[in-house]
Amino acid sequence: MSYDTSTTLDDDTREAIDIDRTKGDFHFPERHKFDAGRGLTEKTIDYICDVKNDPQWVREFRHKALQVFREKPMPTNWATKDLENIDFDVIRYYLSDGEKPKRSWDEVPEEVLKTFERLGIPEQERAFLAGVEAQYDSEAAYSNMKEELTKLGVIFVNSTEGLKNHEEIFRPWFGKVIPTSDNKFSALNSAVFSGGSFIYIPKGVKLKQPLQAYFRINSENFGQFERTLIIADEGAEVMYMEGCTAPKFETSTLHSAVVELVALKGAKIQYVTVQNWSSNVFNLVTKRGLAMEDAEVRWIDCNIGSRLTMKYPGVIMKGERARGEVISIALANSGQHQDTGAKMIHAANNTTSNIVSKSISVGEGRATYRGQVHIPKHLKGCKNNTECDALLINAHSRTDTYPAITVRGNQHATQHEASVSQVSEDMLFYMQQRGLSEGEAMSLAVNGFINDLVREFPMEYSVELKRLIDLEMEGSVG
Amino acid sequence: MSAVLDMPSILDSAPATPAALPAWFAERQRAAWQRFLETPQPKRGDEPWRFSSVKQLDFAAFARPEVSAANDLVARSVALESPAAKFVFANDTLLHSESNHLPAGVVCLPLADALVSHGDLVRAHFMQQETRLGSAKWTALHEAHLANGLFVHVPANVEVAGTIEVFHWVAGENAAIFPHTLVVTGANAKVRVVDYFQSVDAAPGLVIAVNDLIAGPGSKLDYLAIQALNENTKIVQVNETGAGKDSSTTGFILNTGASWARNETLCRLEGEGARSDMLSVSVPARDQEYDQRTFQHHVSPGAYSDLLYKNSLYDKARTIFSGLIFVDEGAHRTDAYQTCRNLLMSGDAEANSMPGLEINADDVKCSHGSTSCPISDEEIFYLRARGIDPARARQLIARGFSVEVIERLGDEAVEAMVLRFLDDKFAHIAGGGA
Numbered sequence: 038m039s040y041d042t043s044t045t046l047d048d049d050t051r052e053a054i055d056i057d058r059t060k061g062d063f064h065f066p067e068r069h070k071f072d073a074g075r076g077l078t079e080k081t082i083d084y085i086c087d088v089k090n091d092p093q094w095v096r097e098f099r100h101k102a103l104q105v106f107r108e109k110p111m112p113t114n115w116a117t118k119d120l121e122n123i124d125f126d127v128i129r130y131y132l133s134d135g136e137k138p139k140r141s142w143d144e145v146p147e148e149v150l151k152t153f154e155r156l157g158i159p160e161q162e163r164a165f166l167a168g169v170e171a172q173y174d175s176e177a178a179y180s181n182m183k184e185e186l187t188k189l190g191v192i193f194v195n196s197t198e199g200l201k202n203h204e205e206i207f208r209p210w211f212g213k214v215i216p217t218s219d220n221k222f223s224a225l226n227s228a229v230f231s232g233g234s235f236i237y238i239p240k241g242v243k244l245k246q247p248l249q250a251y252f253r254i255n256s257e258n259f260g261q262f263e264r265t266l267i268i269a270d271e272g273a274e275v276m277y278m279e280g281c282t283a284p285k286f287e288t289s290t291l292h293s294a295v296v297e298l299v300a301l302k303g304a305k306i307q308y309v310t311v312q313n314w315s316s317n318v319f320n321l322v323t324k325r326g327l328a329m330e331d332a333e334v335r336w337i338d339c340n341i342g343s344r345l346t347m348k349y350p351g352v353i354m355k356g357e358r359a360r361g362e363v364i365s366i367a368l369a370n371s372g373q374h375q376d377t378g379a380k381m382i383h384a385a386n387n388t389t390s391n392i393v394s395k396s397i398s399v400g401e402g403r404a405t406y407r408g409q410v411h412i413p414k415h416l417k418g419c420k421n422n423t424e425c426d427a428l429l430i431n432a433h434s435r436t437d438t439y440p441a442i443t444v445r446g447n448q449h450a451t452q453h454e455a456s457v458s459q460v461s462e463d464m465l466f467y468m469q470q471r472g473l474s475e476g477e478a479m480s481l482a483v484n485g486f487i488n489d490l491v492r493e494f495p496m497e498y499s500v501e502l503k504r505l506i507d508l509e510m511e512g513s514v515g
Numbered sequence: 516m517s518a519v520l521d522m523p524s525i526l527d528s529a530p531a532t533p534a535a536l537p538a539w540f541a542e543r544q545r546a547a548w549q550r551f552l553e554t555p556q557p558k559r560g561d562e563p564w565r566f567s568s569v570k571q572l573d574f575a576a577f578a579r580p581e582v583s584a585a586n587d588l589v590a591r592s593v594a595l596e597s598p599a600a601k602f603v604f605a606n607d608t609l610l611h612s613e614s615n616h617l618p619a620g621v622v623c624l625p626l627a628d629a630l631v632s633h634g635d636l637v638r639a640h641f642m643q644q645e646t647r648l649g650s651a652k653w654t655a656l657h658e659a660h661l662a663n664g665l666f667v668h669v670p671a672n673v674e675v676a677g678t679i680e681v682f683h684w685v686a687g688e689n690a691a692i693f694p695h696t697l698v699v700t701g702a703n704a705k706v707r708v709v710d711y712f713q714s715v716d717a718a719p720g721l722v723i724a725v726n727d728l729i730a731g732p733g734s735k736l737d738y739l740a741i742q743a744l745n746e747n748t749k750i751v752q753v754n755e756t757g758a759g760k761d762s763s764t765t766g767f768i769l770n771t772g773a774s775w776a777r778n779e780t781l782c783r784l785e786g787e788g789a790r791s792d793m794l795s796v797s798v799p800a801r802d803q804e805y806d807q808r809t810f811q812h813h814v815s816p817g818a819y820s821d822l823l824y825k826n827s828l829y830d831k832a833r834t835i836f837s838g839l840i841f842v843d844e845g846a847h848r849t850d851a852y853q854t855c856r857n858l859l860m861s862g863d864a865e866a867n868s869m870p871g872l873e874i875n876a877d878d879v880k881c882s883h884g885s886t887s888c889p890i891s892d893e894e895i896f897y898l899r900a901r902g903i904d905p906a907r908a909r910q911l912i913a914r915g916f917s918v919e920v921i922e923r924l925g926d927e928a929v930e931a932m933v934l935r936f937l938d939d940k941f942a943h944i945a946g947g948g949a
Contacts, residue, residue: 115562414863429877433844438872438883441565445866447859447889456882457874 069174073131075258079103082228085131089197089231094208102217102227109221117374119345123319128260128291130229133176170195170250174259175231186244192237193248196264199235206237210268214297214327214353223323226262226295233263233294238273238304247276247309247495252292254318260291267297269304269332278309278498289317289344298326300334302356307335311498313505314343316372322348325380328388330356337493338365340375341505349407351380354388361390364493366502369402369434370509378407378440379423383449387418394425395487398434399509405437406455414445423453428486430460430479430510480507522578525691525721529659530579536627537634543641547658554652563649566835566867567806571749571775577691577721579660582606582684592682594711594741594932599677605684605715607662607692616676621706622668623679626695629666637666640699640729644755648779648808653751657693657723664695667708671701671731678929679708685720685748696726700734700762707737707929712752714745714772722750730762732786737765739929743936744772746803753779758818760786767924769933770797770805771940781810784818793822794924796917798937799832800944809838811853813846816876822853825920827913828864829944837869840883844875853883858890858916860909860948906949913948914941 086096182193199207217227320343326334336350352361363379381390396404406425427436460482468478491499529548532541557564582605589611592603603611646654683694730736782791811820826834836855857866868885898908941948
């Protein structure tokens with residue numbers, strides 16, 4: 038399955054092999070059997086449906102979503118005007134080589150394999166993962182899960198397989214946590230979604246090892262629209278981790294995912310994201326979890342890279358004593374805008390939520406926190422804690438905070454705190470006195486700032502995270 | 516009431532500028548009316564009006580009637596003992612003015628007089644800043660309808676002892692008033708001005724007030740707005756403060772009255788060492804709604820601003836707080852703080868907080884905090900253990916909550932005056948504020 042023998046490869050793309058030094062910044066030539074072309078029309082939708090052999094209800098769902106997408110205005114009344122630079126007519130909405138996801142690494146096409154090997158995925162799987170799904174442009178290239186989990190009834194497949202083979206579980210929750218009309222980009226995703234994971238953890242099953250997915254954009258002007266739905270049945274527990282990369286292209290690329298989590302009574306879902314997009318990716322993601330009685334949804338989110346990230350993971354606490362948490366770290370370097378935050382919707386008594394957000398602005402980077410906490414008046418005993426801290430490294434770095442907290446009634450407690458600081462001269466001087474270079478001192482100070490959050494990440498990720506941050510900080514001092 | 520029916524709505528036309536006033540002012544008023552017409556009405560979804568009840572912004576029913584039977588208003592206009600100067604307006608008409616101990620060189624005049632006698636001085640400072648927090652249409656309407664107000668200019672190195680008081684009464688059914696206060700201090704000067712907004716009776720009214728405070732280098736400028744209108748009246752109050760090098764400004768707003776109040780407070784810290792304290796106490800009850808927007812603009816490096824807003828919400832009251840600390844590029848060594856605290860005294864109250872930061876410099880210390888909580892059981896228990904009944908304990912805690920802000924005014928007589936207005940409000944809440 039070496040790409041050299043592939044019949045779909047032409048000379049131009051063969052020449053376009055371009056491997057760079059940095060970890061995610063390389064790409065392989067495209068050899069797509071299916072390409073929906075540029076721009077988005079009813080025909081694009083039909084093309085995707087035909088290629089994927091979607092059931093009729095999915096086709097209707099997509100067409101309806103396209104209408105909503107067209108009607109919805111860009112949210113530029115509150116968000117950055119940079120959104121207007123997205124040209125929906127040049128984006129390619131579906132690319133795939135038309136092959137089924139492989140169950141073994143030996144079957145994965147060589148360049149895809151190389152991609153994921155460079156990113157360290159097979160090793161990680163061998164080390165400790167319960168299952169892996171790897172997506173290359175529009176479709177999953179590899180999908181595997183340990184056998185014993187299958188026996189327990191755990192389902193871990195891509196969303197296409199999910200909606201075809203597990204319709205009875207998939208369909209009742211699909212689009213229920215995040216309706217198509219939630220925002221312009223959730224509508225876009227609903228129209229053209231492809232790939233992403235579908236996970237079902239049966240009653241009482243507690244996964245000791247995390248499930249992982251990897252998303253990779255390999256083609257220029259390509260929009261990746263994965264759709265993930267995770268359902269943890271009563272008392273189940275799961276940790277899901279995703280990583281994202283894309284190479285540096287001349288023109289911008291769009292990543293617009295929708296992730297829905299459903300934690301039924303007493304279930305726990307932890308969703309860990311480490312993304313390291315290149316700095317021309319528009320990353321506009323809608324993520325929301327639904328927590329029923331005694332359930333817990335935790336979003337652990339790390340955003341590095343991208344041109345513009347807009348991501349506000351949310352939790353709707355629908356059952357009593359449900360708990361929602363968002364822990365996020367954002368690093369904005371020059372030319373990057375990390376517009377991240379959290380949304381906590383309390384919809385039952387005695388629900389609690391916690392938001393801890395830390396951002397670092399380097400060079401001319403801009404980090405924004407935007408949050409919403411909503412506690413209606415017919416409830417009692419709801420609590421929210423919000424903390425957001427920002428660290429500014431250089432004189433042109435920028436940070437903003439825009440929380441919105443609505444509390445009705447006198448049975449609740451909320452607190453919000455934010456602070457902005459810089460690495461002080463004294464701190465750097467102290468460390469330099471003890472023989473560290475200025476760069477090392479700065480790196481140590483920054484790692485200290487986020488240290489208590491990094492500990493929340495699984496070990497492998499926290500090591501990678503520290504390395505990524507060191508990399509981003511290079512050349513920012515002196 | 517019948518008099519009002521014949522009057523044109525304030526939205527249909529603005530009166531001609533009196534011939535006695537300078538031509539530049541007439542031109543400003545004409546331009547303002549044009550701007551009012553051209554500025555779109557705020558609507559749902561506009562970010563500066565997030566969470567606001569924009570339906571409150573229908574001002575078509577209001578007109579500008581002459582004031583009649585205002586005999587007792589001067590007698591009712593008493594707050595501080597022996598103020599440095601006192602002015603009483605009813606429907607923007609001057610009823611009374613007195614000046615007791617003003618030092619030489621201080622200009623303290625009704626705005627209509629100052630426009631004639633100190634035209635250039637007024638012109639240099641009159642509404643020089645753009646309205647940025649959402650009410651541009653209403654400040655344009657204010658400027659077009661402006662008939663009178665107060666102009667204070669304290670020259671360099673002159674300190675005004677005591678307080679200048681201005682009473683603004685709203686009289687008559689659906690009457691609208693447009694009070695204006697412009698205070699300018701020279702280098703190292705000192706002055707304190709209080710505006711009182713009150714209703715003659717229970718008739719519905721509208722107040723669109725603007726105050727501009729310009730603090731010169733090293734000066735101290737204190738401004739208080741006491742809003743105790745009846746609960747059928749609406750108010751839009753827009754403040755603009757410019758704080759020069761080493762100056763210290765304090766802006767305080769007490770909200771006890773009005774059915775709906777919108778406060779927009781903007782402070783520009785324009786010189787090193789400038790300090791601005793932005794304070795507010797609001798005690799809404801019944802269906803009252805207070806909508807407060809603030810902006811701490813650090814233009815210059817090395818300035819300090821501290822905002823503390825406290826709301827105690829009773830019954831079905833609703834508050835909105837939206838604050839932003841904005842640090843310009845290069846405004847290093849900024850110290851900026853912003854705190855909004857909501858005390859929820861009823862199960863039907865609603866508090867919305869949007870504390871924000873936009874920081875474009877790196878060497879800064881900025882923080883904001885916002886809390887919304889009921890009185891905790893532990894606090895009540897503590898007081899009960901000392902023999903105080905629960906209702907009284909709640910009263911004490913609620914009052915103490917507001918007093919923490921009032922104590923920062925730094926003048927006993929002024930603090931006592933503010934507390935009288937506060938206690939009057941508590942007396943009009945079921946259970947005395949418990």
